[in-house]
Amino acid sequence: MIDQLIDIALHLPKHLDAFVQAHGAWTYAVLALIVFCETGLVVLPFLPGDSLLFAAGAIAARGGISVWVVGGILIFAAVLGDAVNYGIGRMLSDRVMRGARIPLVKPIHIERTHAFMEKYGPKAIVLARFVPIVRTFAPFVAGVGRMNYARFSTYNVIGGVLWVVVCVGAGFYFGNLPWVQKHYELVVVGIIIVSVMPMVVEIVLAKRRAARAATSLK
Numbered sequence: 754m755i756d757q758l759i760d761i762a763l764h765l766p767k768h769l770d771a772f773v774q775a776h777g778a779w780t781y782a783v784l785a786l787i788v789f790c791e792t793g794l795v796v797l798p799f800l801p802g803d804s805l806l807f808a809a810g811a812i813a814a815r816g817g818i819s820v821w822v823v824g825g826i827l828i829f830a831a832v833l834g835d836a837v838n839y840g841i842g843r844m845l846s847d848r849v850m851r852g853a854r855i856p857l858v859k860p861i862h863i864e865r866t867h868a869f870m871e872k873y874g875p876k877a878i879v880l881a882r883f884v885p886i887v888r889t890f891a892p893f894v895a896g897v898g899r900m901n902y903a904r905f906s907t908y909n910v911i912g913g914v915l916w917v918v919v920c921v922g923a924g925f926y927f928g929n930l931p932w933v934q935k936h937y938e939l940v941v942v943g944i945i946i947v948s949v950m951p952m953v954v955e956i957v958l959a960k961r962r963a964a965r966a967a968t969s970l971k
Contacts, residue, residue: 769808773817780818784809785830792834795841795893802888803920810924824921831913835878835892839905842896849897863897866890875900878908882916 773780784805791802806827813820842849854860866887870877881891895905 769812770815770817773812781823781826784823785826788827788830789834789837791889792831792892793837794834795838795889802885803883806917806920807924807928810921810926811928812924813921814925814928820921820925824917827921828913828917831882831917832910835909835913836906838889838892839896839900839902839909842893843899844896846897846899863890863894866894867898870894870898875904875908878905879912879915882912883919 769780772783776783787805788802809818809823809827810820812818813823849863866881869881869884869887870891873880878891878895881887892905892909
């Protein structure tokens, strides 16, 4: 099953093409469901968000689906997913604050997301859209921390629109270039690396700050 998931992630355009031909308009519903689950269910951070949106844009450019329809549906799914995730975090706030473990949720992910949000404040809701794993945990942590919902909603909508427009737009304009089609696996890896890089840099800088603080106390 893991091999199949990896194959699907690395060959999304091929699999989406086949799905569009077999199921037509149901493609919109499946894409929306995947995006909603990745952003709305804190236990599913591994779903292929960025690469899925890129592939959807590439399919739309070939006329398989409408770029306007898929863009609108995915924006709605992304915003709704974060809103649901925020609600779950708010509901579990007391348990998390007491140090209770959440089934299938790694504490390290919550800790790193909390550090990310502490650094960037409310705008982290927007920035997190472009960082895998953090994207899934950011609204949950915002709910746990009881961020003002009106403020959260504003950044949620801005982030959802930017994420979908950038990723689907990139796929629409670049996904069908011969070089991209020939080296799609490298493009997917590149998307993942670029997305994860801000979080890696932040972790390295945080460790260096902690090391300097420890040294200064000696």
